[in-house]
Amino acid sequence: MADHLLEVRNLSVDFHTVSGVVHAVRNISYYLDRGETLAILGESGSGKSVSSSAIMNLIDMPPGKISSGEILLDGKDLFKMNPEQRREVNGRRIAMIFQDPLSHLNPVYTVGWQMREALKTHGIGNTQAQAEALRLFKRVALPEPERALDKYPHEFSGGQRQRVMIAMALALKPDLLIADEPTTALDVTVQAEVLALLKELQRETGMGVLIITHDLGVVSEVADRVVVMEKGQLVESGTVREVYHNPQHAYTKKLIAAAPGKGDMHEPEASGDAILSVKDAKKFYGGFEALKGVSFDLKAGETVAVVGESGSGKSTLARILLRLEEADGGTAKWKGKDLFTMSPGELFKLRRDLQMVFQDPTQSLNPRMTVYQLISEAWVIHPEILPKAKWRERVAELLGQVGLSAEHMGRYPHQFSGGQRQRIAIARALALEPQLIVCDEAVSALDVSVQAQVITLLDKLRKEMGIAFIFIAHDLPLVRDFADYVMVMQKGEVVEFGTVAQVFDNLQKPYTQALLAASLDPDPDVQAANRNARLATAS
Amino acid sequence: MLRFIRKRALASLISLIGLLIMVFFLSRLTGDPASLFLPVEASAEMKAEFRALHGLDQPLLVQFGTYVGNVMTGDLGESLRKARPALDVVLEAFTWTLWLAVITMTLVTVCAIVVGSLAAFRTGGFFDRFSSMVSLIGASVPDFWLAIVAIVVFAIQLSWLPTSGTGTLAHWILPICVLFVRPFGIIVQVVRGSMISALSSAYVKTARAKGVKSGPIIFVHALRNAMLPVITVIGDQAASLLNGAVVIETIFGFPGVGKLMIDSILQRDFNVVLAAILVTAFAIFLMNLVIDLAYALLDPRIRY
Numbered sequence: 001m002a003d004h005l006l007e008v009r010n011l012s013v014d015f016h017t018v019s020g021v022v023h024a025v026r027n028i029s030y031y032l033d034r035g036e037t038l039a040i041l042g043e044s045g046s047g048k049s050v051s052s053s054a055i056m057n058l059i060d061m062p063p064g065k066i067s068s069g070e071i072l073l074d075g076k077d078l079f080k081m082n083p084e085q086r087r088e089v090n091g092r093r094i095a096m097i098f099q100d101p102l103s104h105l106n107p108v109y110t111v112g113w114q115m116r117e118a119l120k121t122h123g124i125g126n127t128q129a130q131a132e133a134l135r136l137f138k139r140v141a142l143p144e145p146e147r148a149l150d151k152y153p154h155e156f157s158g159g160q161r162q163r164v165m166i167a168m169a170l171a172l173k174p175d176l177l178i179a180d181e182p183t184t185a186l187d188v189t190v191q192a193e194v195l196a197l198l199k200e201l202q203r204e205t206g207m208g209v210l211i212i213t214h215d216l217g218v219v220s221e222v223a224d225r226v227v228v229m230e231k232g233q234l235v236e237s238g239t240v241r242e243v244y245h246n247p248q249h250a251y252t253k254k255l256i257a258a259a260p261g262k263g264d265m266h267e268p269e270a271s272g273d274a275i276l277s278v279k280d281a282k283k284f285y286g287g288f289e290a291l292k293g294v295s296f297d298l299k300a301g302e303t304v305a306v307v308g309e310s311g312s313g314k315s316t317l318a319r320i321l322l323r324l325e326e327a328d329g330g331t332a333k334w335k336g337k338d339l340f341t342m343s344p345g346e347l348f349k350l351r352r353d354l355q356m357v358f359q360d361p362t363q364s365l366n367p368r369m370t371v372y373q374l375i376s377e378a379w380v381i382h383p384e385i386l387p388k389a390k391w392r393e394r395v396a397e398l399l400g401q402v403g404l405s406a407e408h409m410g411r412y413p414h415q416f417s418g419g420q421r422q423r424i425a426i427a428r429a430l431a432l433e434p435q436l437i438v439c440d441e442a443v444s445a446l447d448v449s450v451q452a453q454v455i456t457l458l459d460k461l462r463k464e465m466g467i468a469f470i471f472i473a474h475d476l477p478l479v480r481d482f483a484d485y486v487m488v489m490q491k492g493e494v495v496e497f498g499t500v501a502q503v504f505d506n507l508q509k510p511y512t513q514a515l516l517a518a519s520l521d522p523d524p525d526v527q528a529a530n531r532n533a534r535l536a537t538a539s
Numbered sequence: 540m541l542r543f544i545r546k547r548a549l550a551s552l553i554s555l556i557g558l559l560i561m562v563f564f565l566s567r568l569t570g571d572p573a574s575l576f577l578p579v580e581a582s583a584e585m586k587a588e589f590r591a592l593h594g595l596d597q598p599l600l601v602q603f604g605t606y607v608g609n610v611m612t613g614d615l616g617e618s619l620r621k622a623r624p625a626l627d628v629v630l631e632a633f634t635w636t637l638w639l640a641v642i643t644m645t646l647v648t649v650c651a652i653v654v655g656s657l658a659a660f661r662t663g664g665f666f667d668r669f670s671s672m673v674s675l676i677g678a679s680v681p682d683f684w685l686a687i688v689a690i691v692v693f694a695i696q697l698s699w700l701p702t703s704g705t706g707t708l709a710h711w712i713l714p715i716c717v718l719f720v721r722p723f724g725i726i727v728q729v730v731r732g733s734m735i736s737a738l739s740s741a742y743v744k745t746a747r748a749k750g751v752k753s754g755p756i757i758f759v760h761a762l763r764n765a766m767l768p769v770i771t772v773i774g775d776q777a778a779s780l781l782n783g784a785v786v787i788e789t790i791f792g793f794p795g796v797g798k799l800m801i802d803s804i805l806q807r808d809f810n811v812v813l814a815a816i817l818v819t820a821f822a823i824f825l826m827n828l829v830i831d832l833a834y835a836l837l838d839p840r841i842r843y
Contacts, residue, residue, distance in 0.1 A: 056748050091750035103741040108763045108838055118749045152839045168749070 003075035004031040005208045006055070006176055011069035013050050016062060024050045027068070028234040030227050034175065037202065037209040039223035039240070041216070041255070043447035044418065047232040048212050052178045056096055057086045073176070092122045095169035099181035101161035105153035111164045112149030118171045136167040140197060158310070159190035166197065173205055180212045187309035187474060192518040192534075195222050214447060216259050217520025220244065220527040228252050240524045258449040259522040260478045265500045268302060268484040275300050275335055275435060275468060276321075282329030283316050290316045292492040293330065296485075300435065301466040303459075305479035305500075307515070308489035314472045317489075318438045321470070322356055323347055352382055355429035359441035361421035365413040371399070371424055372409040378431040385432065398427040402457060419450030426457065430465075438470045443478070455482055476516050480504055488512045540835075543843035544828065551824040555817070559610075562816050563603055563809075571595070572619060572807040593619065606813075615817070616810035620803075625810040629796065629818050635705070636788070636795035637822070640780035642711070643718045648773055651723050655730025656757050656765075659738055670727060677724025686717045686790045703792035714791045718784055722776035729772045730765065737761035766837050774830040778823050 009029050015022045025047040032038045042048035053059045055071055055078065071078045073093060078086065098104040106114060115133035120126065130149075137145035140163040153161060162182060169177055179198065183191035199222060202209055211222060219226050219240055227237040228251065235249040247253045274297035283291040291313045298304055308314045320327040320340070327340045339350060358364040365374055375398060376391045386394055396406035402423040413421055422442060429437050439458070443451040459482045461467050473479050479486060479500075486503040488496040488511065496509045507513045517534050521527045572595065573586040590596040594605060609616060615626040654674075658667040693713065694702040701710050737743065738761045746760045785797035792798075796815055803811040835841045 058744055058747055087750045087752065089750070090748055096745075096748040098741065098745065100741065104745045106742040106746070106760055106764070107840060110839075117746075117751065117755075121749060121751050154840055165745075 003072065005034050005036075005074065006210070007031040007072040008051055008055075009070050009072065011051055011054060011071065012067045013047075013054055013059065014065050014067050016065065023232050024064075025229075025232045028227075028229070028232075029069075030234065030237065032176070032208045032210055034208050035202070035206045036225070037211060037223045039219040039226040040210065040212045040229060041214070041219055041226050042212075042229035043214050043255075043449065045231070046229040048214075048229045049180055050232075052096070052180060052210060052212055055094060055178065056090060088122070091118055091174070092172045093174055094176045094178065095172070095174040096178040096180065097162070097165045097169050097182050099184050101158065101165045101185075102153060104165065105161060107153055110150050110152055111156070111168075112151075115149070115164075115168050115171065118168050122172055132171065133167075136171060137164075139170075139201075140164075140167045142167070158186050159194060162186065162190075162194050163197070166194075166201070170201060170205070174207060176208045176210065177202075178210045178212070181214070182211070183218065184213070184215070188476075188518040188520075189309065189514060191218075191520070192221075198222065215520065216244075216256065216448070216522035217527070220522055220524040221520050221531070228255070244522065244524055254449055256522060258452040260448075260452065260455075260475075260481055263481040265480060265504065266303075266482065266484050267501065268499055272299055274298055277333040278321070278330070279332070280330035281317065281320060281327055281332060281340075283313075283320055283325070284328045290492050291320070291327075294489075294492075294494055295330075296487060296494075296497060298436070298468050298470065300468055301462055302485070303462060303469040303471055303483045304485040304487060305471045305473060305483035306487045306489060307473055307476055307479060309474055309515070311491065312489040313492040314489050315440055316492075318356065318440050318470065318472055322354055322438060323350075352385075352432045353435045354438070355432055355434040355436070356438045356440065357422070357425050357429050357442045360445050361418065361425045362413070364425055365421060365428075367413055370410055370412055371395075371404075374413075374424060375399075375428050375431050378428065382432060394431075395427075398430055401430065401461070402427045403453070417450075419446050419454060422446060422450075422454055423457070426454075426461075430461070434467065436468045436470065438472070440472045441474065442471070444474065451478070458482070475519065476504075476512075477519050477521075488515065540843050543831075547828055547831070548824075555820055555824075558816060558820060559607075559813065560603075562813055563606065564599065566804070566807075566809050566812055567599060567602075569804070569807055572809070575807050576619060610817075615814040618803075618811045619808045620806055620811070625808075625814040626818075628811055629799065629814040632794055632796045632799040632815070633818050633822070635793065636781065636784075636797065639711075639714060639718065639784070639793070639795060640777060643715050643780060644722070644773065644777045646715070647719055647722045647726060647776070650719075651726035651730055652762070652769070655727045656734050656762060658727070658731045659734035660753070660757055662735060667731075671731070674724040674727035674731075677720045678728065679724070680720060682717055682721055682784075683786045683790060685720060686713070686787055689713050689717055690790070703790070705792075705794060710791075714784075714787055714793055717791075718780065718787055722773075722780075725776065726769065726772055730769050733765035733768050734761055737765040740764070763837055767834060770830055770833055770837075774826060777826060781822050781826065782819055 008031070010027050011029070012026050013024045015024050028051060030038065040048045040051070050059070054066060059066070066079065073089065078089065081089070105111065112133055115136065116126070116129040119129035119132055124132065133149060134145055137148055142148045142160060142163055153164070156164065182198070183194050186194060195218065198209065211218065213219060223240050225238065226240050226243050228235050228243065228249065230251045236243060236247065236252045243252060244256060247256055276298040279295045280293040281291055281295070282289070282293055294317055296304060306314045306317060316325070319325045321332055323339065330340070331338045332340050334350065334353070337346070342350060369377070372392070372395050375395045379386050379391060392409070395409055399406060399408055404420060404423055404427070413424065416424065443454050446454060458469060462469060471479060471483060483500050486498065486500055487494055488503070488509070490511050496503060496512045503512065507516065517530060521530060573589045577585055577589060587596065594602060597605070606616070615624065617623065618625045618628045621628055654670050658670045661667055690702050690713065693700045700713055701707070704710060738757070743756060743760055746756050751760070782797065784795070785801055787793070788795040788798040789801060796819060800812060800815045803815065831843070835843060
């Protein structure tokens with residue numbers, strides 16, 4: 001039997017924690033050949049990154065322990081090698097890139113230094129390392145490669161930093177590249193570029209690529225085969241097409257069904273006057289114009305989705321509407337009164353009507369307050385809403401509305417999962433009985449299946465309570481299923497505004513087209529067609 | 540950069556003036572130098588003459604005005620005791636203290652960084668637990684007690700080292716060793732904590748994935764990132780040594796600025812007290828400036 005490039009056999013990894021032993025992965029097996037791309041698909045807590053950490057010897061032992069299995073690289077068991085041999089494999093035979101290149105590059109050394117280190121660690125001389133680093137920077141298409149070598153990680157954009165990581169990983173022409181969520185932190189158009197670069201480099205070098213992701217779109221774009229993981233177990237494997245079109249396991253079916261952008265589109269049905277009317281809103285940071293005059297109307301019970309990439313000004317818009325920052329021009333009439341010029345007293349009353357849900361519930365919920373304290377705090381500040389005797393009852397009711405239960409009241413945020421924490425944040429916003437909730441990337445940090453649940457919840461609240469939503473997102477397909485209007489922003493300007501159907505069925509502006517084209521479709525056939533269309537228009 | 544230094548210098552000048560005012564008037568509350576300097580049987584006329592000679596008969600505000608005027612021209616007055624310019628007396632003592640502080644802090648820094656880093660590398664291991672215990676004891680043991688015990692053991696019982704004074708290299712050993720203990724204990728703890736978070740950071744994971752050896756991972760990748768909080772504490776500890784390790788210098792009869800200050804206060808030698816405070820304050824200002832610049836040197840994201 002010919003050896004596979006990489007073969008993982010019956011691997012089990014445990015973590016010994018204070019609250020007992022966690023079986024991070026249980027008895028998983030997979031293989032990967034040269035020139036092939038295997039995706040490990042799973043949500044947070046599925047153990048999808050654990051096997052790659054085991055391959056790279058990155059598991060801290062203790063608390064981790066490899067309780068069974070072997071990992072063969074060209075038929076040789078990595079676990080039987082001594083530490084020095086393992087170290088030699090890392091970087092030279094197997095290289096790795098990570099999700100967040102800013103934190104994975106050392107902030108105090110230049111990227112050129114870090115490139116040269118990768119080469120010199122494996123015995124390449126200084127001058128040659130310098131020349132090689134420059135060649136690789138040119139290859140990954142970093143702008144001004146000579147000067148880039150002397151820059152520090154914080155001086156690059158997110159996409160450029162990931163290019164630096166890729167250049168560094170490929171420095172010694174490894175046989176295997178492990179990419180752990182390589183594009184999750186990037187904008188969609190940048191994601192498309194980085195994935196394209198990875199595929200190109202794979203064709204050039206013939207390396208095997210192991211890509212770890214939670215995103216079906218990424219799988220369909222780059223992978224040949226996929227293994228699906230849930231709670232430490234491998235539940236399904238096969239070619240990408242087989243698995244997408246004919247999923248066997250219930251979990252895989254659920255994942256595929258949860259992919260956004262497949263349902264019916266809304267037609268706006270709200271009537272009456274606009275509750276919020278924004279005209280020509282502007283914001284400057286020094287000489288930089290972050291918002292160049294944004295206008296839109298919003299009626300009760302309507303959802304407007306604000307979509308754009310980083311730097312488009314979408315979060316700035318949210319912050320000035322909530323008066324977390326002051327606008328530098330324009331008006332925003334809330335029921336006829338300009339909220340940009342409200343006095344502190346009026347603003348205090350307005351806070352009841354306007355609430356915000358933030359991206360990261362881990363950061364936006366005070367870790368030292370119980371769920372009861374977090375939610376009832378609103379009534380401490382606005383005591384006219386509810387007499388104290390009714391607080392417990394109302395907190396229980398709110399928790400019920402967001403799909404949690406009354407017994408969760410005494411717990412702390414860290415005892416919940418990410419999706420549950422975001423529900424708590426929503427319950428907290430609802431405590432003030434607001435009429436408008438601004439969601440700033442409120443589901444971006446959540447797993448796909450959880451994302452769908454939270455969006456269903458928001459849509460239910462909109463229908464039942466007539467709450468209006470401003471929903472800020474970077475992902476177009478995500479907002480397609482439930483927004484009434486879509487506003488596409490780029491560099492502080494609105495480039496397109498219309499109902500969902502107008503925007504999605506009748507793409508007007510090149511930027512919106514580019515944004516949608518760069519969004520990855522979970523269906524490998526659709527994605528292949530999209531990719532070919534994109535290549536055709538590019539050439 | 541230059542603008543930053545100018546700003547810092549100006550801010551320090553203001554606190555220096557505040558300090559000067561406070562010390563000037565407070566020290567005059569301690570009493571009349573004439574009654575300490577002249578023999579007990581000295582007549583009232585002799586005392587009055589002494590005061591007039593040193594300008595001590597003037598109203599306090601006039602004395603202060605004269606003093607500030609003199610300081611501006613670089614004249615810090617005469618020492619009453621030694622009949623030499625106060626600045627010379629202070630600088631001579633300060634040189635001793637500076638050497639003591641520089642040697643001690645260099646040893647402390649090197650040892651604490653190595654010990655703290657290695658402890659952090661294998662958290663919970665034998666070396667970690669051992670060094671944690673040692674550093675905890677070091678940080679909490681009273682230095683005057685340690686100094687006396689060290690004299691009893693090494694100087695009196697074993698007779699290996701001199702009890703006090705200066706003259707040979709051997710005289711330096713006990714004061715340095717005793718002064719070493721406390722800052723070492725504190726800085727090891729800071730290095731360890733800071734290194735633990737640096738070693739668990741994402742960029743260290745990248746370095747391990749590149750195949751970098753453990754040595755460079757600890758001392759090149761993690762250490763430079765972990766140094767920022769450490770140099771703050773190093774600066775803090777060094778400042779207390781520059782101020783003159785008053786008790787230790789007194790116990791070991793070491794002619795440093797701490798001992799000089801205590802002696803001058805007891806003798807109401809006001810000019811020397813003021814000069815000593817000005818000189819040490821200036822030295823601490825310079826050291827803080829160096830620390831701020833070290834921040835920028837260590838971390839390219841910090842720019843002034």
